[in-house]
Amino acid sequence: MNTSKIFMQQQQQIPELSLDDIVNFTLNKQPGNVIEIGCGSGDTSIHLLRSCKKFNRKYIAIDPFKDNWNNIPDSYGKPYPYSVWKDKVKHFQDQIVHFKLPSQDPSLYELLEKQKPFAFAFVDGIQYKQAVYRDWE
Numbered sequence: 834m835n836t837s838k839i840f841m842q843q844q845q846q847i848p849e850l851s852l853d854d855i856v857n858f859t860l861n862k863q864p865g866n867v868i869e870i871g872c873g874s875g876d877t878s879i880h881l882l883r884s885c886k887k888f889n890r891k892y893i894a895i896d897p898f899k900d901n902w903n904n905i906p907d908s909y910g911k912p913y914p915y916s917v918w919k920d921k922v923k924h925f926q927d928q929i930v931h932f933k934l935p936s937q938d939p940s941l942y943e944l945l946e947k948q949k950p951f952a953f954a955f956v957d958g959i960q961y962k963q964a965v966y967r968d969w970e
Contacts, residue, residue, distance in 0.1 A: 852877065856884040856953055865952030866891040868945075870936045872898075874914045875921035877955060882925040884953075893948050894922075894931040895941065 850858075856867065867881050872894050885892040898915035922929060930948060934941050 852880045853884060856881060857887065859953045860884055860888040860890060863952035865950035866893055866948055867953045867955070868893040868895065868948070868951050869955045869957070870895045871957040872896040872918050873957070875918040877957065878918065878922055881953075881955060882922060882928055885928045886925060890928070890952070891930055891948060892925065892928045893945070893951075894929060895934065895936050896931075897933055897935045 860867070867885050867890055869878060869881055869892070872878050873896075878892070878894065882892050884890075896918075898918070932941060932944055
């Protein structure tokens with residue numbers, strides 16, 4: 834059997850998992866809250882919040898939502914969509930802890946200590962190489 838046929842057979846055996854599947858699986862196995870760095874218009878936030886509600890966890894949102902940010906990538910939308918995000922997540926207020934700060938703000942570390950442990954992190958903040966590395970730390 835050639836390598837491409839083996840690869841195709843292996844691919845067929847791997848189930849496709851949605852973000853909901855992955856977060857639900859993780860929260861079912863791990864204690865802790867969910868953190869999202871960079872909330873954008875809230876599409877991912879909704880998925881994370883549904884899982885938080887299902888497992889009675891907190892959703893920690895980190896995003897400054899700066900309307901006058903000149904260096905914002907065009908793909909983020911201008912002005913940065915705080916009102917859009919806030920409207921999308923309005924039914925989950927009991928789960929949300931929102932820090933309207935940049936993820937590299939030094940005061941954030943102390944604030945996050947009070948929200949630990951974290952079972953799941955979705956890092957989608959500023960997509961510049963150094964910013965992603967700092968968020969991961």
